[in-house]
Amino acid sequence: MKISLNWIKDYIDLNGISTNEIINALTMHGLEVEDFLDEAKRYTGIVVGLVKEVAKHPDADKLTVCIVYDGQSENNVVCGAPNVKKGQNVAFASLGTIIPKTKTEIKKVKIRGVESEGMICSESELELSNDDSGIMVLADDLSAGTLISEAMGMNDVIMDIAVTxxxxxALSHIGVARDLSAIFNRDLRIPKIDLDESQNDIKKFASVVIEDKINCPRYSAKVINGLAIKESPAWLKDKLTSIGLRPINNVVDVTNFILHEMGQPLHAFDLDKITERKIIVKSTTESGKFTTLDSKERILPQGTMMICDGNNEVAIAGIVGGENSEVSEKTKNILIESAYFNPSSVRRTSKKLLLATDSSYRFERGTDPSNTIYVVQRAAQLIKSVAGGEIAKGSIDEYPSKARNKEITIRLPKLKKLLGYEVQKADVNRIFQRLGINLLKDLGESLEVVIPTFRPDIEREADLIEEVxxxxxxxxxxxxEKVNITIxxxxxxSRFEDHLREVATSLGLxxxxxxxxxxEKLADLTGKPxxxxxxQSNDMAFLRTSLLVSAxxxxxxxIKKGEKDLALFELGNVFIQHNQPINDFSDFTEKKKLIYILTGNKNTRxxxxxxxxxDFYDLKGLSNSFLSKLVLDIVLDDSYNSIQNNVYDYQFTKNFKGDIFGTGGKLNAVFLKNFDIEQDVYCFEFDVERLQNAIESKSSFKEILKYPKVLRDIAFIFDNSVKYISVKDFILKESSSILKSVELFDLFESKEIGKDKKSMAFGLEYYDFGRTLTDEEVDTDFQKLINKISANFNAILRGK
Amino acid sequence: MQQVELDQIRKVFDQEIENISSSGELEQLRIKYFSRNGIITRLFDELKSVPVEEKPAYGKLLNTLRTQATEEFNKKKSLLESGESNDLSKLDLTLPGKIFNIGSKHILTQTLYEIKSIFKGLGFSIYDGPELESDYYNFEALNFPADHPARDMQDTFFVSEKFLLRTHTTPVQIRIMEKEQPPIRAIMPGRVYRNEAISSRSYCMFHQVDGIYIDTDVSFAELKGTLVSFAHQFYGEGLKYRFRPSFFPFTEPSAEMDITCYICLGKGCRVCKYSGWLEILGCGMVDPNVFKNVDYDSDKYTGYAFGMGIERIAMLKYGIDDIRIFFENDLRFLKQF
Incomplete structure (x- = not known):
């Protein structure tokens, strides 16, 4: 919201307080000034200069050499403007000045051999107009050296305030002034009403009926007859343009001025366009069409609160007027509406119509229901002063449900307890009084106060404490500096997740x-999204059903950027739909998952x-290392599936007591095409909660072996169909308990060992936690094993 | 054989071994002295012919000779071996080192770790909550009335009329308060979503940390003390701060905390929009309506709450000027931290 500091000063005396203090105070007391424009600062270095001499440039026909007095010294200035004359007052930019339009600095230069120590500015260079035909000539009565901002009355500060x-x-100049009056403890001056009304009662000219009393608790109006629509006077136009509004005509300008002055939106109807001169406030019973002021036809949903006349709809209540009742150049008689509409109702309509205006913005936040008459009187007074005419006697004021002032008690001990320090009662009283909160009863330890209706946000003690x-x-x-800590x-x-992250990064991911x-096309691939x-867009219209499809x-x-070798992981939630629509937490599952992805080269050249x-075995090994750090490596078992599906060429799962803890494998090339990936990708996705639950019982110290290990290696030639895992399991099963570990250390196929044969070599570790094993007992066990393997797998022992 | 002879043998051995400069020569020496027919081995064979009374003394001398010679031999051997491997002419120490791949935690994770560790030190627990939330937890219980402009502060993604992607981690506060009784001191980190146009300054998803402390005598002064301690630990001692009034439906009074812009040190720069201050978090005293919604007696209990955006903090701390880079997951970005 743009606020003009000069405008504010119409309502409060801020003498002796600097602009910076004011801006800082607003920010530090609840009205954050996000940005501001200090007009005077834009013209730093530019002063009124008196042209003392004008001579022809010795070396250029179109240039002149002037002597400009800036109040302190005389400066030699080369000027190219055709209208410069001796004795003129001009806008003179001295050396070092930044020109507002070009943002360039004025430096001492030689122009065709003549030194120039400054510049005489045009209106365009000062961004006052587009006129660049010549220099700007100022009034003769200005004295040289006066700041141009002062000379031109351009000393306003325009603030951009973020009102919560x-x-x-606070959505008005009066509102901001009221906060300043409390902050600086200065009086707020509310404009006085001094109405010059005619003898003709308003009832002769118009009537108002509220049908929707819930959404329109109050409708006030005044009528002005015989006015003349024309351009607004300068003061009014300047006020509006200072905060970025475009002046339209004197009547509309006054309503806009009042909105920004008082925060009360007004609407002026051309009374002659109001059928039967009758205003009816009602909600639509069916949907329809309506053309607004901006000549746009809008679809009105059923239940839209409208302002109607005897026949038609003439405005969307609280949001925007209709083209059919608009004030035009020919307008002579007007009705000014000053109403209080239900905030929720205006907000709902504004949302449905996707139409937000300065009016709807204020109504949906809550205007002051008690102030409609004062505001409409002020509007009438101003309109008469700028447009003439006669103000009909009295006001229309339909007020079916009166707003009540809330009464709240604030306990001073509670104030102290909540804030952690004591505010003196006198200060509390002073703050309340400045904010328009009136003391009802002083009960010693507590104060009973009345809340003004312009503060709908103050409803409870806590709200009053905040004001203080x-x-x-x-x-x-x-x-x-001291806090209590519950031990x-x-x-x-987050501990378990953090542990998973540590493990993943320690593995190089x-x-x-x-x-x-x-x-949708990606979310669909791995579940019901x-x-x-x-x-915002179709590209972000669904929630991921797996980490895979979002990774x-x-x-x-x-890969497209050239980073083709990737070892990545992510921890995050996935979402699966069960029922539609989602009305309950049981209609979907949100699950925490962990994924890791390997692709490209493990070792670069x-x-x-x-x-x-x-390859696949990297993925498996990674999974095992991962689980070993969670002490789950020996708890979980693997199962394999080499049947292609939509996602995997082949896959394996990690299981515990029949539950699948994670799935992964080599991704299907067709599946990868969805992501425009052409290289092999391996991934594994874990259910984090299952891992966590399985772990909670595990993790205890395991004794470190004190006795030597006895190592034996064996190699056999097997049929190609024999799986590693069946041999390993067989070895473990058939050996005595002194065999503790079986590792495959060599695997190959070759012509020498025959077609459809493979050699697998295993390293065996024998040990016991309680004693040193003898060679003899190991050998006995080992020899038996060799015979059993040979017999069971029809395998041939290879030389040692 | 006399001791003199043994001394002579020893002297020759010493000389010979001294002159040896390769393992080949050393092997020759081994054969000469220690092999089956070597000089020292043969001396032992001759021990049989020594008179019985001289045997112990002579045997002792022989043993000493063999022990000392073997020692010398081994010394020479290891000297030669180490000498060979230290042969610098064959080594190029300037070859690049072999690569050990090391993983990295996302910079947002690292930033969150730092925040968590500070609050853990201040006695806070850490709670998790769902990202797909009900309107009740995300808005209603937090005192956002339906049809209220306060809802415009957080543009929301809906999945149905009553369910949405949480717009802040604040709903976890309600979930904790429903389950536990005060005192409660907890932070709630997590992912949140906002239906805002994606740009360098905003993304449709980001991370937050919310915090609450509820007990019988919690004051704004304690909120200030705690957050100032956090800011000093995270951003550095001696840093200047300020608390400004603000508005959040679930706190009353509400505030925003600014710290001196540490890029320009308060002079004003592009990052702090020339104000000299950087907003780092929102906070306030828990609104009595929130207490009412979880059946806490707001006359008995008071509490504070705060919340901050992790991306914003990381962007400021590491000088990142485009939020989208966090979610592109470019390996070169991930590996930087």
Missing amino acids: PNRPD ARISGYDLIPAI DKRKDD NEMVNNPLIP IMISNP LPAVSLN SWYSNETEY
């Missing part, structure tokens, strides 16, 4: 954070190794 939604009272804190200044609240009841929901909002009802776009992007690509 709870403060409708806000106006006193939050700076006064001490920052205490039991500590909880950290890089963490991603992906956007869970993805397009939940749709966003109001998405692969990032993989794809990296280097002097010490060849390129090796990530």
Whole structure:
């Protein structure tokens, strides 16, 4: 909201307080000044200059050499303007000045051999108009050296204030002035009404009926007859343009002026266009069409509160007027509406119509229901002063449900307890009085006060405490240095996730954070996705059903940028829909998942190794390392599936007691095409909650072996169909308990060992936690094992 | 054989071993002295012919010789071996080192870790909550009335009339208060969503940390003290701060906390929009309506709440000027931190 400081000064004396103090005070007491424009600062260095001499430039026909007196010294200035004359007062920019339009600095230069020490400005260069035909000539009575901003009356400061939604009272110049009056403890001057009314009673000219009494609790109006629509006087136009509004005509300008002065939206109807001169406030019973002031036809939903005349709809209540009753050049008689509309009603309509105006903005936040008469009187007075005419006697004031002033008690001990310091009762009283909050009863330890109707946000004691804190200044609240800490009841929901992140990074994975909002065609790939009802775009219209589908776009992007070797992970939530529409938490599942993704090369080409690509066994090994850090490696078992599906070429799962804890494998090339990825990608996705639940019972110290291990290696030639895991399981099953570990250390196929054969070599570790094993007992066990393997798998032992 | 002879053998051995400069020569020496027919081995063979009374003394001398010679031999051997591997002419120490891949936590995770560790130190617990929330938890229970402009402060993604993607982590406050009784001191980090146009300054999703403390005598002064302690730990001691009044439906009074812009040190720059201040968080005293919604007695309990955006904090701290880079997951970005 734009606020003019000069305008504010119509209602409060701010003498002796600097602009910076005012701006800082507003920000520090609840009306944040986001930005401001100090007009005077824009013209720093530009003063009234008196042209003392004008001579022809010796070396250029179109240039003159002037002597300009700036109040202190005489300056040699080369000027190119045709209208410069001796004795003129001009806008003179001295050396070092930044010219507002070009943002360039004036420097001492030589122009065709003649030194120039400044510049005489045009209106265009000062951004006062587009006129660049010549220099700006100022009034003769100005004295040289006067700041141009002062000479031109351009000393306003325009502030952009971010008013929070709870403060409708501050959406006007009076409102901001009221806060300043409390902050600086100065009087607020509310304009006096001095109405010159005719003898003709308003009832002769118009009537108002409120049918929708709930959404329109009050409708006040005045009538002015015989006025003349014309351009507004300068003072009014200047006020509006200073805050960025475009003047239209004297009547409309007054209504806009009042809106920004008082915060009460007004509407002026051409009374001669109001059928039967009758205003009816009612909500539409069916949907319809309506053409607003801006000549746009709008669809009105059923239940829209409208201002109607004897026949037609003439305005959308609280939002915008209709073209059919608009004030035009020919208008002679007007009715000024000053109403209070229900905030929710205006907001709903504004949302439905996607139409927000300065009026709707204020009505939906809550205007002052008690002030409609005062405001409409002030409007009538101003309109008469700028447009002439006769103000009909009296006002229309339909007020079916009277607004009541809230009465609230504030307990001073509670104030102290909540803020942590004591505010003196006198200060509390002073703040309340400045804010228009009247003391009803002083009960010693507490105060009973009446809240003005322009403060709908103050409803409870806590709201009053905030007013005291806000106006006193939050700076006064001490920052205490000691706190009480409860030592039991500590909880950290993020501990397990953080542990997973530590493990993942220790394994060389890089963490991603992906956007869970993805397009339907991707979300669909891994589950039944939940749709966003109001998405920004189709690309973000669904929630991810797996981390995979939201991570692969990032993989794809990296590959396109040339980062083809990736080891990535993410921890995040996925969303699966069960029922539609979602009315309850049981209609969907939100689950925390962990994914890791491997693609490209594990080892890049280097002097010490060849390129090796990530493969399925890297993924498996990574999974095992991961689980070993969670002490789940021996708890979970694997199962494999080499049947292609939509997602995987082949996959494996990690299981515990029949529950699947995670799934992963080599992604299907067709699936990857959805993401425009052409290289092999391996991924594994864990259910975090399941991991966490399985772990909670685990994790205890395991004894470190004190006795030597006895190592034996064996290699057999097997049929190709024999699976590693069956041999490993067989070895473990058939050996005695002194065999603790079986590792495959060599695997190959070759012509020498025959077609459809493979050699697998295993390293066996024998040990016991309680004693040293003898070679003999190991050998006995080992020899038996060799025989059993040979017999069971029809395998041939290879030389040691 | 006399001791003199043994001394002579020792002297020759010492000389020979001294002159040896390769492992080949050393092997020759080993064969000469220690092999089956070596000089020292043969001396032991001759021990049989030594008279019985001289045997112990002579045997002792022989043993000493063999022990000392073997020691010398081993010394030479290890000297030669280490010498060979230290042969710098064969080594290029300037070759690049072999790569060990190390992973990295996302910069947002790292920033959050830092925030969490500070609040843990101040006695806060950490709670999690769902991202897909009901309107009740996200708005209603937090004192955002339906049809109120306060809802415009947070543009919302809806999945149905009553369910939405949470716009802040504040709903977790309600979930905690429903389950627990005061004192409660907790922070709630997590992902939140806003239906805002994507630009360098805003994204449709980001992360927040909310916090609450509820007990019998919690004051604004304590809120200030706690947040000032946080700011000093996170941004540095001696930093200037200010609290400004603001508005959040779930706190009353409400405030925003600014710190001196640490880029320009308060002089004014592009980052702080020439104000000299940077807003880092919103806070306030828990609104009595919130207490009412969870059946807490607002005469008995008071509390404070605060919330901050992690992206904003990380952007300021690391000089990142485009929020989108957090979610592009460009490996070169991820590996930087």
